[in-house]
Amino acid sequence: MYLTDYHHHTDNSFDSKASMDKVCSEAIKKGINEICFTEHYAVNPNLPTYGHMDFQRYFNQIEQVRNKYGKHLVIKAGIELCEPHLMMDTYREVLQELELDFILGSVHNINEIKLRKFMSGKTPVEVYQSYFNEVFSLVSNADIDVIAHLDLMKRYAIEAKGNYDFNYFRKDLERILIKAIERGIGLEINTSGISNVKVNEAFPNIDVLKLYHSLGGQILTIGSDSHLAETVGAHLKDALSIAKEAGFEYIYTFEQRQPKRIKI
Numbered sequence: 001m002y003l004t005d006y007h008h009h010t011d012n013s014f015d016s017k018a019s020m021d022k023v024c025s026e027a028i029k030k031g032i033n034e035i036c037f038t039e040h041y042a043v044n045p046n047l048p049t050y051g052h053m054d055f056q057r058y059f060n061q062i063e064q065v066r067n068k069y070g071k072h073l074v075i076k077a078g079i080e081l082c083e084p085h086l087m088m089d090t091y092r093e094v095l096q097e098l099e100l101d102f103i104l105g106s107v108h109n110i111n112e113i114k115l116r117k118f119m120s121g122k123t124p125v126e127v128y129q130s131y132f133n134e135v136f137s138l139v140s141n142a143d144i145d146v147i148a149h150l151d152l153m154k155r156y157a158i159e160a161k162g163n164y165d166f167n168y169f170r171k172d173l174e175r176i177l178i179k180a181i182e183r184g185i186g187l188e189i190n191t192s193g194i195s196n197v198k199v200n201e202a203f204p205n206i207d208v209l210k211l212y213h214s215l216g217g218q219i220l221t222i223g224s225d226s227h228l229a230e231t232v233g234a235h236l237k238d239a240l241s242i243a244k245e246a247g248f249e250y251i252y253t254f255e256q257r258q259p260k261r262i263k264i
Contacts, residue, residue: 001240002262004034004253005233006078007104007148007190007223012039012061014052016227020061023229024069032233034253036076036102037062038148038223042083043090046112049082055098076254078102083109083134084142092143102221102254104188105144107134107152116156124161125168128153132172139180145257146221147180149190149203158198166207177212186219186252186259187212189242191235192226202235202242209246219252219259240264 009016010023020037027035039058042049062077069075077100084091084105095103110118110130119127131153139147149155154163166173180187190203212220222239226232243251243264250261 001237002034003032003233003236004222004251004262005032005224005226005236006036006102006221006253007038007080007188007225008035008232009039009225009227010037010061012037012053012058013227014040014049018227018229020065021068023232024065024073024075026229027232028069028072030233032073032236034074034076035232036078036254038078038080038102038104041079041081043087043094044083044112047082047109048114049108059099076101078104078254080104080106080148081142081144083107083138084144085138085140088141088143099256101256102146103144103257104146104148105138105142106148107131107138110134115153119153119157119161124157124164127157127161128164128169129172132169132176136172136176136179139176139183139185144185145254145259146186146188146219147176148188149192149225150176150187150208151204155193155196155199155203166205170211173208173211174215177208177215177217181215181217184219186221187217188221188223189239190223190225191239192224194235194238195231202239206242206246209242209248213247218250218261220248220250221252221254
């Protein structure tokens with residue numbers, strides 16, 4: 001079994017204090033074969049992720065851990081972009097010079113408002129509809145490899161608004177997934193939802209993954225979305241089981257933004 005964690009944060013992200021060295025050490029102890037560091041990055045100065053990422057520091061660390069752990073762990077350089085369908089020219093200008101293996105695209109804000117605050121005063125349908133509309137805009141326009149935690153809104157809404165009804169939003173999810181497949185953009189199984197006792201399911205859930213498979217989707221990565229060294233690789237084996245249950249025979253890794261499939 002080849003274990004990959006393609007969504008992990010370190011102290012290069014504004015919301016993590018994990019050292020890259022310790023994450024790699026823990027990953028090897030847990031039998032993880034490949035990891036991709038996907039630090040938060042935004043070009044919008046009105047977002048909390050803006051201004052934290054130091055690319056020179058990041059790539060120096062990548063080189064150091066590859067030299068130290070490369071015989072035991074494949075280490076890839078990635079990034080998680082916040083709303084990369086907005087300010088696209090600025091993103092393009094910054095990223096074109098970087099030697100990245102993998103780019104995640106995510107929606108953490110709507111109209112420059114954090115998701116947790118955005119949902120205030122709105123009905124559950126309004127909350128999830130607005131979120132899925134924003135994800136559709138992302139997948140229609142952004143230069144990314146994989147959509148991060150496709151149904152992330154439930155992390156913030158599930159207590160106050162409840163989970164979303166898959167059947168009610170099926171058409172919205174279909175158009176997101178069809179557009180992703182058309183543009184060669186993949187999906188991730190983000191296991192942080194499994195780790196969250198209130199959510200208790202992956203991002204996205206099994207119904208979305210089955211729909212993605214039925215539509216012809218193939219590119220699927222797995223990531224813990226961990227912000228701590230100790231939780232690197234959390235629920236990776238669970239994610240592989242979910243992928244198989246949804247009908248997938250392969251997961252994917254990336255090198256220089258080119259996907260490579262691996263038999264489950």
